[in-house]
Amino acid sequence: MAKSIILAAGKGTRMKSETSKVLHKIFDKTLVGYVIEAVNKTGIVDENFVIVGHQAESVEKHIKENYTNSKTVLQSPQLGTGHAVSMVLPYLDNYSGDIIILCGDTPLITEKTLKSFIDSHKANNSDLTVMSAIFDNPTNYGRIIRNADGSINSIVEEKDANIEQKAIKEVNAGIYCLNWEKIKPVFKELKTNNAQGEYYLTDIIKWAKEQSLKVDAYVLKNNDEIFGINSKAHLAEASKILNQRTIQKHLDNGVTIIDPNSTWISPETEIEADTIIYPSCYITGKNIIGKNCKIGPFAHLRGDVILEDNVKIGNFVEVKKTTIKSNTNACHLSYLGDSEIGSNVNIGAGTITANYNPLTKIKNKTIIENEVKIGSNSVLVAPVEIKEGANVAALSVITKNIPSWSLAITRAPLRILEEWVTKIMKS
Ligand code: UD1
Ligand code: CA
Numbered sequence: 001m002a003k004s005i006i007l008a009a010g011k012g013t014r015m016k017s018e019t020s021k022v023l024h025k026i027f028d029k030t031l032v033g034y035v036i037e038a039v040n041k042t043g044i045v046d047e048n049f050v051i052v053g054h055q056a057e058s059v060e061k062h063i064k065e066n067y068t069n070s071k072t073v074l075q076s077p078q079l080g081t082g083h084a085v086s087m088v089l090p091y092l093d094n095y096s097g098d099i100i101i102l103c104g105d106t107p108l109i110t111e112k113t114l115k116s117f118i119d120s121h122k123a124n125n126s127d128l129t130v131m132s133a134i135f136d137n138p139t140n141y142g143r144i145i146r147n148a149d150g151s152i153n154s155i156v157e158e159k160d161a162n163i164e165q166k167a168i169k170e171v172n173a174g175i176y177c178l179n180w181e182k183i184k185p186v187f188k189e190l191k192t193n194n195a196q197g198e199y200y201l202t203d204i205i206k207w208a209k210e211q212s213l214k215v216d217a218y219v220l221k222n223n224d225e226i227f228g229i230n231s232k233a234h235l236a237e238a239s240k241i242l243n244q245r246t247i248q249k250h251l252d253n254g255v256t257i258i259d260p261n262s263t264w265i266s267p268e269t270e271i272e273a274d275t276i277i278y279p280s281c282y283i284t285g286k287n288i289i290g291k292n293c294k295i296g297p298f299a300h301l302r303g304d305v306i307l308e309d310n311v312k313i314g315n316f317v318e319v320k321k322t323t324i325k326s327n328t329n330a331c332h333l334s335y336l337g338d339s340e341i342g343s344n345v346n347i348g349a350g351t352i353t354a355n356y357n358p359l360t361k362i363k364n365k366t367i368i369e370n371e372v373k374i375g376s377n378s379v380l381v382a383p384v385e386i387k388e389g390a391n392v393a394a395l396s397v398i399t400k401n402i403p404s405w406s407l408a409i410t411r412a413p414l415r416i417l418e419e420w421v422t423k424i425m426k427s
Contacts, residue, residue, distance in 0.1 A: 001046035002097050002118065002177075004039045007084050008032055008104030009053025009075040014231040020055035021229065022104040023062055026239045027266040027284045028303065031229060032059070034107035036067050041111035044118055045100060049091065051075050051084045080198025086187040092180060098122075099183075101176040101201070105229045108238055109175070113225055120218045121177040127213035128183055130155070130205060131175035133220040141171035142202050144217060152215045155202035159195035170219075172202060173226040182213055242267065250277075269301075272309070290326070308343070325370070338363050338382065342370035348394060350377040369404075 012021025022032035029037075032050065039045050048070040052059045060072045073087045085101060092099075100118065102109065121129040130152070132144045142155040143165050155172045156165050186207045190199040208215050220226060224241050227234070246267050247260045254273030257263050262279045265271075268286040275289055278296035285303020289295065294312045302320035307313070311324050314331035322336045325343035330336060332349035339353050351374050353366040364382035368374070372386050375394030380386070385401040386408075392398055393409035402408045 002044050002100055003092070003095065003180075004045045004048045004100040004102060005085055005088055006032065006035055006039070006048055006050045006070075006102050006104045007081060008059060009051045009056075009078045009084055010105075011054045011078075012105070012230065015229075015235075016232070020059050023055070023058060024229070024235055026107060026235070026242055027264075029266075030062060031107045032063070032104040033066065035102055035104055035109060036063075036070055038109050038111045038114055039100065039102065040067075040069065042115045042118065044115065047071070049073050049088045050104065051087055053078045053084075080192070080196070081201035082187065082190040082199035082203060085201055086190070086199070089184065089187060092184070096181040099176075099178050099180045101178070103174050103228060106174070106226050107229070108227050108241060109225045113220065113222070114175075117175065117218050118177055121216070124216050125214060126177070126216045127179045128204065128208045128215045129177045130215070130217050131173040131220055131226070132170050132217045133173045133223050133226060134169050135171050135223060136169065138166075138169050138171045143168040144170040144172060146170075152205060152217050153209065154206040157194065157196070157200065157202065170217075173220050174228070175226070176201070176204075178204070179213075182211075183208060263296075266303075336366075339366040339368065341368045342372065342388070344371050346373045348374050348376035348378065352379050354379050354381045 008022045015021050015024065023030050036048055039048060046069060050063050050070055050072045052072045053075045056074055063070050063072050073091065075084050075087045117131055135141065140158050142157045143161055145153040145156055145165065147153045183204060186204045189207065190203055192199055194200060205215060227238050227241065229235050229238055243264055244260065246265050247257055247263060250265065250271050251257055255271045256276040258277065259279035263277055263281050265283045266285055269283050269289065271289040272291035274291050275293040275295065281296040281299045283301040287301050287303060287305040289307045290309040290311065292310045293307050296315065298315045299313045300318040302318065304321040305319045306323040308324065308326040310327045312329040312331055313319060316332065317330050317334045320337040322339040322341065324341045327343050328341055328345040330347035334347055334351045336353050338355040345368055355363050355366060366380050366382045367385040369386065369388040371389040374392045375396065377395045378392050379397045381397065381399045384398055386392060387402060387404040389405040390402045391407045392402065393407060393411055396408055396410040398408055
């Protein structure tokens with residue numbers, strides 16, 4: 001098994017945020033989370049070292065809480081990408097496998113590309129493989145300098161490049177695979193004699209060539225995958241790219257999406273064929289949606305939602321941590337949270353599961369069995385169970401379990417005061 005190093009110590013000034021750059025999110029997942037998960041999904045890497053610096057504490061906490069196979073290593077001060085990688089030396093003294101190096105701010109990298117990158121490193125028997133990409137506008141990237149025979153010579157940073165080098169369109173994507181045992185000596189030899197006065201990770205290429213090690217480049221096919229986030233505008237753009245990728249997958253699988261431009265679906269959401277997603281839905285977190293469901297317009301699925309077949313979630317319905325069995329409808333203006341809802345249930349407009357007690361901060365469950373009909377504008381105060389076939393009259397506040405096939409009604413009796421208006425008008 002290989003190990004990875006994920007660089008995430010940099011400042012991210014242009015985000016103009018009090019939150020660390022790599023803790024910004026697309027849907028509910030952090031940027032560094034996307035990178036870690038792509039690496040983990042390759043199945044080739046068993047441990048990740050995340051290099052932290054700016055806002056180290058919050059990044060550390062996030063990694064610790066969410067990614068058990070990842071540890072953070074502090075880099076302070078931040079003296080460059082080469083310096084960042086050297087921080088792991090004490091941890092990997094006796095390690096002799098491959099190391100994959102990536103950046104924590106490129107959430108669009110895919111497991112598939114990483115796998116093929118590592119495979120090519122192995123197939124070529126390389127000591128060092130760098131991922132490159134061909135950009136029409138290569139500005140700001142390090143340029144890949146090749147020899148006349150096409151072999152890799154070195155990488156030159158934008159700020160150190162001469163005019164000819166600046167014209168090169170093949171850039172350093174910032175992802176590397178290296179034979180740790182052979183490459184690690186370089187981290188004690190890196191110098192800062194460059195335009196930025198930093199320890200450049202890119203200098204390992206030239207060093208490896210000088211040591212007659214085998215260095216190769218892997219040319220990336222889809223440049224979006226190394227889209228790095230430096231600003232809120234970049235974050236918005238990356239979110240859009242990721243979303244469109246997901247939407248395309250669902251369209252290919254036979255899901256009908258009326259308006260891909262206004263539909264947001266998290267990568268972890270599964271949807272079966274012939275379900276229709278109407279415009280302006282936001283579906284985040286992990287969800288499983290069956291076939292022939294109708295979602296939206298304007299529906300909000302917030303994660304841990306399981307919908308069986310033929311379920312309707314209509315406009316302005318919010319659903320979270322809820323399972324809904326087949327042929328059930330919640331067509332308008334509802335909140336369904338921490339609930340288990342059976343099949344052939346009708347959830348009337350405006351139904352609310354009151355699942356949260358803000359005083360105790362405890363969330364409670366609502367269980368609604370098969371064939372139940374909930375009247376409009378009802379509040380189901382959890383924990384509560386509505387047993388099979390029961391009816392809840394409109395405008396009821398349900399605070400006790402309701403037995404099967406019974407009617408529950410808390411509505412104040414209707415009073416009609418005849419001629420009341422006429423009398424008022426006369427007085
Ligand atoms: C780097 C590469 C460049 C490549 C580009 C791809 C170097 C010298 N240059 O440039 O060839 O085209 O990435 O995106 O490596 N970081 C640390 N500690 C540090 C400095 C940086 O952890 O001391 C992290 C940053 O948080 C970031 C990553 O390393 O995630 C890359 O650093 P950045 O300054 O963005 O490198 P570039 O100048 O873009
Ligand atoms: Ca830099």
